[in-house]
Amino acid sequence: MFYVFHVDVNSAYLSWEAVYRLQQGDSLDLRTIPAVVGGSEADRHGIVLAKSIPAKKYGIHTGETLYGARQKCPGLVVVPPRYELYIKCSEAMVAIMNQYVPLIQRYSIDEAFLHYQLPPDMMPGQGAEAAAVAAARRLKTQIRQELGFTVNVGIGPNKLLAKMASEFQKPDQVHTLFRHEVPEKMWPLPVQELFFVGRATARKLRGYNIFSIGQLAATDPKLIHCWLKKPGLLIWQYANGLDDSRVTDEPMPVKSIGNSNTLSFDVTDRATAHQILLALCETTAMRLRKIRRCAQVISVTLRSSELITYRHQCRLTSPTDVTSLLWQESCRLFDNFWRKEPLRHMGVHLSDLCSNEYYQLSLFHQHLEKHHQLDRTIDALRLRFGTRAVFRGCFSHSPIQPLMGGVLQDQEAEYPMMVSYL
DNA sequence: TCTGGGGTCCTAGGACCC
DNA sequence: TCTGGGGTCCTAGGACCC
Known part of the structure; x- marks a missing residue:
């Protein structure tokens, strides 16, 4: 229990x-x-x-x-x-939570799910609920006293209801959302307050005269499925308090990585754009190598000064983690689809990731071996002397940062996302 | 000098194959 | 020579989360 x-x-x-x-x-x-x-x-x-x-x-x-x-x-x-400060605060909070439960799922830098096991002799009921609330209060108070900031703790029979409960009145509160409390505490809320109901879905639901979570819960799921497809079934289950996903501290496998950046000036020429793509490929490929993966699909995202965003992707002829090859592909994509308007934002994303093991063993790519060596050497130098220790010559007299996007750090936190689609 | 950056998942439509 | 149908792969776009 x-x-x-x-x-x-x-x-x-x-x-x-x-x-x-x-x-x-x-x-x-x-x-x-x-x-x-x-x-x-x-x-x-x-x-x-x-x-x-x-x-x-x-x-x-x-x-x-x-x-x-x-x-x-x-x-x-x-x-x-x-x-850097926020990461430290998050770590300190998790250290305290560890004193209460052994199983913690970090959901983001400021959110976590805890699996709170009741003593084996305790049966479900008001005693168990009171015990859980008391533990949550102690946790909340200890965080406030030792770290100086406040948290909300939501308690429920599953992750969904616990998360909904933590959204109730703030700050510095413990709320419960046990199954028997769902009709009273959750069903009267506006439907857009339900997890996974965003602006677009809320608008559609209102078009079908569904305004509250309770109304959604009472609607025939076949109808919702017809209107909203697969996500519709998910939110119908959520509206009924149903969620069987587990609290887990196992990291989710990474499906894609990317870096993007809103530029401090509009880019209007191809050469500058290519240089920015290089700065983005440097960080993205470095992260890819750090998790020992190769990418099979690369995509380039552009946002115009008019805030029109578009993206093109292509499949690589063979998986790679080599910065220069990824850069080459990103430039080729860019040249093929840039609409020649000023750009305020650019991004590079890698997906369809696979293991880099075969690749590393492959002797067929001997001409690539020097690229591998180069990337490995640069990664090691940046790890040891800082990310600015080595950069490409073309950046030396340029206003463009040689590395764009998330900077790698030893303690870089990785927060697996909640399994939303079960 | 008004609109970030990191992700995941789903769906529609076209190309292509048998 | 009157145009079925299933399946896979790929791309673009959209929705949601923090």
Whole structure:
């Protein structure tokens, strides 16, 4: 007999930033004023990454532009993100959770599922529920006292209901959503608050006169399937509180990796675009080699200054992890489909990954051997001396960063996604 | 100086094969 | 010479999550 806990850090980036600043001697607590963590507007990354509860009261939401957020709240305080700090905060929280349960599934940097096993002599019922709530309260309090930030803990019989419960009133709360509480606590909620019901699905459901989670739960699943195909069945199950996915700490196999970047200036010429593709291929291929995979499909994504996004992909003649080969392919794709308009964003993604073992053993690719050697050597140098230790000559007198996208670090956190489609 | 970056999964439609 | 049908592979696009 077990329950699932879902732990969710309240306003994660903003809370962590606030705690850090207080520790550094700042007297102002960002959580108590309208404040957001936001990207750099000069670099055209100006969106809200996290908001304080007072900022939320102005109608500011995550993902909107800082420009828009300031319109809603002229005195808004904006602070830049500090990802290394957030990773440390996340690690510290998981260390505390480990004192409570042995099985933890990290779902994102600020969310985790815990498998809470009841003592073998305890039968399901009010005693068991009370025991779970008491444990969750202790966990929540310990995190607050030792780390200085607050979390919500949702308790349920499965991951879905635990996650829904953690979304109830915030901050610093423990909520339950046991099966017998579903009609009272979950069914009256608007349908878009159900996990996996986004804006598009909510709009469609409203078109069918379904406004609440309870209405969705009471609809014939055949009908939902007809309207929304496979995801429809999933959300119908969720609406009924059904989810049999397990809490697991086994990492999910990586299906694809990629890096993309909104550029600080619009790109209008082919040579610059090719150089940016190289900077993106460098990081993406480095990550690919780190997980010992080769890619069989490569795709290039472009976003125009008018914010039109399009993507083209192709299958490689043979799997590879060689930076220069991936770059070559990305340039070929780019030349074939770029519509010649100014570009504000470019990306390179690799998918259909396979093991690199055969490839490494292959002696047929002797002419590739020097590429392998080169990549391996560069990877090792960057690991030892930092990612900026080695870069290609073409970047030396260029405004373009030689490596674009996520920087590899030893402690780089990888968070497996929830198994959404069962 | 107004719109990020990392993913997963599903579906439709075309090409191609038998 | 009046155009079935199943299956696979591939690509583009969309939806969702944090």
